[in-house]
Amino acid sequence: MFPVHLALLVFAAGPADGAAVLPEPAGDPVRGYEVLRSKPLLPPDFDRETLLRLGLTWAPEERAKAKAAGEAERIAMAFSRYGLVAPPPNDPIGGEVLNYVETPDGWVMNCFACHGGKVAGRTIPGLPNSHYGLETLTEEVRTVKLLTGKPLGHQDLGQMKIPAGSSHGTTNAVVFGIVLDAFREPDMSVNTGRHPGPLLHHDMDAPPWWHLKKKSRLYIDGFSPKNHRVLMQFMLLPSAGRETVLSWEDDFRDVLAYIESVEAPPYPYEIDEKLAATGRGVFERNCTECHGMYADDPAAETYPELTVPIEIVGTDRRRLDALTVPHRRHLGTTWMSRYGEDPVVEDPGGYVAPPLDGVWATAPYFHNGSVPTLAGVLSPDERPTLWRRSEDGYDTQRVGLEYEEVSEVPDRDARFVFDTRRADLGKTNAGHPFAAELTANEKRALLEYLKTL
Structure with missing residues (x-):
């Protein structure tokens, strides 16, 4: 079999005319879940100490309640306010929170921030997080950091330029992707001098992950090929250089395998x-x-x-208009689409009816x-x-x-x-x-x- 590391070099350089397209190795869904829950792919957003102090920013009644509460109750109050959820029972990774990777340096956002929610009080990995208040959380974390002398992180600073979402349960995720993609040359080299073009801020509800196994393309307009490289899009901070991004290839192959293994939950109530x-x-x-x-x-x-x-x-x-033809076309020139081997739809003209x-x-x-x-x-x-x-x-x-x-x-x-x-x-x-x-x-x-x- 052609060694995977050599395949990466071929893809990184762009396929030669007439070159054979190598079959993709199968991913491991168990390891994919471990990557999402355990591997910090972004810098930390805040530490547990900051989370426990967020009540300082709340309305007087809630602030007084938080001040009088113990740690466990303050954590529960913060989870309720910002839409964070505990892992499901018997989770193999454990920890306090599904939506962030817990590290000694702080809590690092993972994909479950938007794709790990709860319905009727039950946590379901892969469910859209209809409670998540990213804009509120970021504002209040930044306030506490300024009050306590902690350094601001990338999310604290970035949200001052790009809104994170105007209502709980939705985010400005598409614009995040546009900006991060703009900072990359086709081979994934960082170029912060590239301009992302016009930005139409708008709110999006994340799709459920169990739909992905039925689909051949990504996103509500189906413009993007479904491959594991495109899933890296929201991890592409300029601080992650080209070699770092390419080193995540196997991780995200496993992540895609995990996402495609997620099953829809059965309706838990009586049916006529x-x-x-x-x-x-x-x-x-x-x-x-x-x-x-x-x-x-x-x-x-x-x-x-x-x-x-x-x-x-x-x-x-507005979601359809936010991604222009040049935005979509750029993806079709890059390593993420295998330099166009995985075709991009530049002008989809509508939305894909979901499963x-x-x-x-x-x-x-x-x-x-x-x-x-x-x-x-x-x-x-x-x-x-x-x-x-x-x-x-x-x-x-x-x-x-x-x-x-x-x-x-x-x-x-x-x-x-x-x-x-x-x-x-x-x-x-x-x-x-x-x-x-x-x-x-x-x-x-x-x-x-x-x-x-």
Whole structure:
């Protein structure tokens, strides 16, 4: 077999015309999880001491409660405020937190920051973290560091130039990727003199990882090839030089194997089987063209991976516009796409209809997280304009987050409220009109069937 280290040299130099493309070695999903949980791929964001002092920045009542609390309670309060979660029971790595790698120098963000959340109080690795308050956490960590004389880190400084997200549960991740990608030459050499071009800040809801095994391309617009190199995108701080990035190849091959091993969680509540059977018929008549067919036997399932033009799906388009043709084209010239061997779609023109496995758990819905329930997806008049979710509540009737509709955005802790009026941040909740012709009974049956996927 061709040695892996020689293959890396071939790819790093760019493939010669007519050169054979070597088969990729299989990744190890067990090691992939260990990499995510144990290997610090970024500098630390904060230490445990800073986390315990974050109550200094809170409103008076919460600040007093934190001051009187012991360590365990203060940690729990911080986790609740910022959307951090403990590892699931019997986790092989253990530790206090799923979303960060715990090191002697501090806590280092990992991929579970956005892709490790909880639903109905249960932690699920690979679930979008609909609680994560990265902007709030970063602001308050920076304040405590300034108060206590600790040095500021890359996240503290970077957030002063690039917003991290305007509501809890969403982040400005696409723009993070654009900026980090801009600092790389095609061979992954660092060049901080390159300009990223126009930046359209907007909020995104992370996709569930268990969808990836069904897809051949990455991201909501499907522009990127699915390979392990592209998964390194958010680790590409300029402090990681070319040789460091290339040395992570096997790590991210294993990470991709882990992501593709993640299974959708089964619906944990009672299902009306008779109503769900009726709903299956509604689904097959109305939804399969975009979202595919589902069955107990995976071999009987289909998934079309269909890109729906933005004019037809009608959901918020700021995410589509944020990545320009030059942004996408650059990826097609680099080591990350094997210098174009893995093709890039430069102008996708719309969004890919996702698989619906485990859809009950993945609220809020749409790529920007603007709709808290599946009932709202089916009926636009059930979509709240301003809403705040509860921490662990689940709505089994409307299928999705338990939420409170509010009349205004508060002056303090405004990011706990999702404001769908903010078109300038890609937060609108219009679009997906495809259930308009269904009756109320058909929608009720369809919701019951979606619980079974």
